[in-house]
Amino acid sequence: MQKPYTHIVETLAGQLFQVRDADPANLDHVWNGVEVKKAKGGTFVPKAKAREILVRKVGTRVVANLAA
Numbered sequence: 001m002q003k004p005y006t007h008i009v010e011t012l013a014g015q016l017f018q019v020r021d022a023d024p025a026n027l028d029h030v031w032n033g034v035e036v037k038k039a040k041g042g043t044f045v046p047k048a049k050a051r052e053i054l055v056r057k058v059g060t061r062v063v064a065n066l067a068a
Contacts, residue, residue: 008036008044008064009055016063017055018044030054 005018009031017033033055036044044064 005034005066007031007062007066009033009060010063011055012059016044017060018046018066019055022054027054029058030056 003020003023005020007019009017009019011017016036016038017031018036019031019033022028022030022032031054032052034052035047035050037047039045
């Protein structure tokens with residue numbers, strides 16, 4: 001079972017990602033994330049054809065914490 005997404009982060013390029021911790025121990029420097037966009041009402045929705053990729057932790061800032 002996959003872990004739930006925990007944060008919305010913004011990269012230095014201005015992209016927004018919904019992220020969760022990567023599973024293997026040697027991937028502590030990245031998150032698994034899906035690119036999202038801001039929708040009406042301050043919510044975040046996945047972009048069209050978005051798929052999960054690795055997102056570097058260096059140079060990102062947390063925009064929102066997601067409820068567990």
